[in-house]
Amino acid sequence: MDAPTITAPTTKGTALAYVRTAPAAAVSPPLATVGALAWFKGRLFSSVGSTLMTISIVLLLFWCVPPLIDFLIVDATWTGFDREACLPSLARPEVGACWPFIGDRLAYITYGSYPVALRWRVDLFFAMLTFGTAWLLWLDAPRRDIGAIYFFVVLPVASFALLHGFPPLGLATVDTAFWGGMTVTIVVAAVGIVASLPIGIVLALGRRSEMPAVRLLSTLFIEIVRGVPLITVLFMASVMLPLFLPETWSPDKLMRALVGVALFSSAYMAEVVRAGLQSIPRGQYDAAHALGLSYWQTLRLIILPQALTVTIPNIVNSYIALFKDTTLVFFVGIFDFLKTIEAARADPKWSTPVTSATGYIFAALVYFVFCYAMSRYASRIEKRLAAGENR
Amino acid sequence: MSMSAFAATDTPAVEIIGLHKWFGAFHVLSDINLKVGRGERIVICGPSGSGKSTLLRCINRLEDFQRGEIAVDGKQLTQDIRRIDAVRREVGMVFQQFNLFPHLTVLENCALAPIQVRGMPKKEAEQRAMLFLERVKIPEQAAKYPNQLSGGQQQRVAIARALCMSPKLMMFDEPTSALDPEMVKEVLDTMVALALDGMTMLVVTHEMTFARQVANRIVFMDAGEIIEINAPVPFFANPQHERTKLFLSQILH
Numbered sequence: 001m002d003a004p005t006i007t008a009p010t011t012k013g014t015a016l017a018y019v020r021t022a023p024a025a026a027v028s029p030p031l032a033t034v035g036a037l038a039w040f041k042g043r044l045f046s047s048v049g050s051t052l053m054t055i056s057i058v059l060l061l062f063w064c065v066p067p068l069i070d071f072l073i074v075d076a077t078w079t080g081f082d083r084e085a086c087l088p089s090l091a092r093p094e095v096g097a098c099w100p101f102i103g104d105r106l107a108y109i110t111y112g113s114y115p116v117a118l119r120w121r122v123d124l125f126f127a128m129l130t131f132g133t134a135w136l137l138w139l140d141a142p143r144r145d146i147g148a149i150y151f152f153v154v155l156p157v158a159s160f161a162l163l164h165g166f167p168p169l170g171l172a173t174v175d176t177a178f179w180g181g182m183t184v185t186i187v188v189a190a191v192g193i194v195a196s197l198p199i200g201i202v203l204a205l206g207r208r209s210e211m212p213a214v215r216l217l218s219t220l221f222i223e224i225v226r227g228v229p230l231i232t233v234l235f236m237a238s239v240m241l242p243l244f245l246p247e248t249w250s251p252d253k254l255m256r257a258l259v260g261v262a263l264f265s266s267a268y269m270a271e272v273v274r275a276g277l278q279s280i281p282r283g284q285y286d287a288a289h290a291l292g293l294s295y296w297q298t299l300r301l302i303i304l305p306q307a308l309t310v311t312i313p314n315i316v317n318s319y320i321a322l323f324k325d326t327t328l329v330f331f332v333g334i335f336d337f338l339k340t341i342e343a344a345r346a347d348p349k350w351s352t353p354v355t356s357a358t359g360y361i362f363a364a365l366v367y368f369v370f371c372y373a374m375s376r377y378a379s380r381i382e383k384r385l386a387a388g389e390n391r
Numbered sequence: 392m393s394m395s396a397f398a399a400t401d402t403p404a405v406e407i408i409g410l411h412k413w414f415g416a417f418h419v420l421s422d423i424n425l426k427v428g429r430g431e432r433i434v435i436c437g438p439s440g441s442g443k444s445t446l447l448r449c450i451n452r453l454e455d456f457q458r459g460e461i462a463v464d465g466k467q468l469t470q471d472i473r474r475i476d477a478v479r480r481e482v483g484m485v486f487q488q489f490n491l492f493p494h495l496t497v498l499e500n501c502a503l504a505p506i507q508v509r510g511m512p513k514k515e516a517e518q519r520a521m522l523f524l525e526r527v528k529i530p531e532q533a534a535k536y537p538n539q540l541s542g543g544q545q546q547r548v549a550i551a552r553a554l555c556m557s558p559k560l561m562m563f564d565e566p567t568s569a570l571d572p573e574m575v576k577e578v579l580d581t582m583v584a585l586a587l588d589g590m591t592m593l594v595v596t597h598e599m600t601f602a603r604q605v606a607n608r609i610v611f612m613d614a615g616e617i618i619e620i621n622a623p624v625p626f627f628a629n630p631q632h633e634r635t636k637l638f639l640s641q642i643l644h
Contacts, residue, residue: 286453287490287549291504291556292480294472301507306494 071096072361086352097358098350105344112180112335121162121171122183128155128162129190137377139384152194163187176254180335182366184254188261188326188336193319195262200269201304207274218270225267231328233260238332257329265322272314276307309385316378320371338363402465404429404560404591405450410459412442412449419445420456421615427560432592434602437612438638443595446612447562450593451482464559480508483553487565489545491537491552497524498533501552509556516555523551527581543574547581554585561585563594597642603627611635 044054075096077086086098102109111119132155135147160166163183165173179187206218225233237260238253245251251259280303288298308315330339344350345359405427412420420442427433435443448454450461452468452475461468463478492500501520505511511519524530527547529540537545546566553561563582567575579601586592586605596602602609602623609626611619611634619626619635627643630636 281488281490283486283488283490284492286448287484287486287492289453290451290479290482290484290486291552292476292508293504294476297507301503302492306492309494 070094071357083350083352083355086350086354088353095352095354097361098352098354099358101344101350101352101355101358102362104350105340105347108181108344109337109340110182112183112340113178114180114183115174115178118172118174125159125162125183126186128158129186139381152198156191156194159187159190176252179254181340182337184329184334185326185337187254188258188329188334189319189323191258192261192265192322192326196265196269196318196322197273197315199262199266200273203266203270204273204277205299207270208277222267222270225264226271230261230264230325231331233264234328234332236260253332254334257332257334261322261326261329264325265318268318268321269315272311272318273307275314276311277303279310280306312381312385313378316374316381320374323370323374324367337366402429403427403462404431404464405593406460406462407446407450408460410446410449410456410461412445412454412456412458419615420449423459423617425610425617425620427591427593429559430589430591431607432586432590432605433594433608433610434606435593435595435610435612436597436599436602436638437618441612442615443612444564447484447564447593447595450562451479451484453484476508480556481559483556483558483561485546485549485553485561485563485566487569489537489542489549489569491545491548493537496534496536497529497540497548500537500548501555504552505555520551520555523554524548526554526584527551528577541574542570543577546570546574546578550578550581550585560591560593563592563596565595565597567596567598599627599643611638613638 045051073096075094077095077098077100080086080098080100081104085100086095088095107116107119111122114122132147132151135141136144136151141147161169161171163174163179164176165171167173203218203222206214207222209215209218234257237256241251241256284302284306285298288302293301326336327338330336330342335343341359341363345356403426405425407423407425410420410423411418423446425433435446437443445454449456450463464481466474466478466481468475468478491497492503495503498517498520501523502513502516505516505519506513521530521533524533527550529544529547529551532540532544532548537548540548550561550566566582567578570578575598579598582592582594582601583605592605594601594606606623608620609623610617611626611630611632613634618632619630621631626635627639630639
């Protein structure tokens with residue numbers, strides 16, 4: 001019998017080497033995988049389905065973008081003093097947005113019926129709010145702890161003194177019935193934002209508490225408030241609350257709506273914060289307790305800083321929802337931004353076919369700018385967190 | 392070293408009498424009696440689920456227990472949270488998963504408890520923290536965040552963090568089980584150095600070489616009970632119980 005022998009594999013008599021002796025020459029990538037052409041082909045026309053999709057989206061854009069640009073810019077009226085400027089005529093059959101209307105009513109849309117002589121107080125409030133917001137949102141700003149005290153303690157007190165008035169300091173009282181427009185929208189949103197985070201944190205902790213009574217109360221509050229629409233809470237606050245309270249103590253209309261908005265957003269915030277708290281592993285509590293830190297020290301120094309950081313995108317998301325929900329206060333008779341636009345567009349001085357459209361588009365743009373800014377901020381934070389995962 | 396060296400000390404570092412603990416209906420610890428002398432080093436071993444970690448967690452009251460008594464440094468553990476915090480201040484603990492605080496730097500991790508719990512001035516606490524980081528041989532990592540370190544380095548930071556509180560007792564709950572093999576040695580070396588300094592130590596581990604080298608006594612637990620307590624040499628050479636023999640045959644190859 002022949003023993004099997006191992007021979008080197010050969011092809012056509014040449015010995016085959018398993019290892020290259022010289023490095024292979026670099027090969028440039030096929031043309032079809034790089035460059036703009038490849039990008040178009042790969043992303044837009046890679047298959048029949050994707051080609052159809054691309055074409056229909058392009059058609060859709062062609063169908064709706066040019067008319068919008070025509071209305072907003074090309075055919076729009078830019079100057080004028082009353083409705084005459086924005087009326088269609090033989091010489092000008094297509095009339096676009098009536099921007100002078102917005103310009104004329106801008107003060108009303110911003111301040112409502114706030115006394116003209118005292119509007120500097122509102123301006124100062126806007127400036128202080130912007131300063132505080134920037135301080136808090138800029139993550140690398142110096143002394144953000146002072147910024148937080150300024151925002152959550154100094155600012156609310158100062159805002160009340162400025163907007164409502166504080167006679168001992170010579171600031172005459174302005175009844176909230178005169179407040180209106182952007183001022184009210186900002187006040188309602190700011191109160192909701194400033195109040196909902198601390199109240200939400202307390203409720204979230206309450207819901208996770210080991211004390212049954214605390215847990216039950218927090219859960220009840222959160223579930224009941226989340227179970228009804230904001231408009232119900234507002235009606236409740238403005239119509240039903242006075243029935244339960246003594247007549248001598250009847251808080252004003254705006255105050256009642258503010259309380260309603262604050263409680264409503266707190267319930268949502270509580271659930272956002274609770275999700276953050278749940279993301280903290282048990283070992284963090286163990287380590288903190290083992291070092292002798294108390295319950296509150298553990299929360300303040302270890303748990304909340306981590307839980308709130310991971311929830312920033314969700315917190316901002318709630319704020320966006322809250323900002324848009326403030327429009328609902330107009331149902332209980334408060335002149336917020338949207339309501340002032342409603343009132344302004346009914347003004348006979350500016351009565352034209354395009355006034356309403358102009359007013360609503362302006363409102364939409366303003367809401368969009370605020371909400372988009374918040375959204376961009378949230379996604380920047382998200383990116384930063386993702387990058388910091390490996391810090 | 393023999394056990395008699397500790398018989399003379401007045402208050403034991405830890406004294407556990409008739410300890411029982413249930414998780415629901417599950418009897419996780421059953422009639423545990425153990426006295427740990429000052430300066431004594433005890434290694435606790437046993438199959439997984441035998442209650443070793445739970446026993447450690449009862450000593451600093453991370454876990455509640457239903458029956459029995461535990462006294463740490465003469466202080467009886469009660470339901471009183473102030474008493475519990477007082478005990479925790481004196482007991483350092485190192486966890487399997489390190490449990491460093493990821494949002495704080497290494498230095499802040501170490502200085503936090505001395506500042507917050509002992510009321511130490513920040514500067515002094517940081518100097519102390521640097522001292523202990525040098526002892527565990529990673530002072531150069533002080534400004535980094537925990538996630539930037541290797542597992543072995545993180546565990547050494549965890550040891551330094553516990554030491555910063557000047558504990559009377561150090562407990563280690565499987566400190567090398569979550570580490571890559573090449574990092575086990577650096578952590579064990581740190582623990583040996585700590586033992587040479589005379590620290591009272593309670594160590595749950597499967598590192599039998601460490602146990603032989605460092606332990607005064609080895610406690611073998613199974614199914615929530617202490618089966619056997621013995622000095623290392625007789626423990627390995629001549630185990631008394633069938634379960635101990637079985638366990639040793641499984642882990643010593």
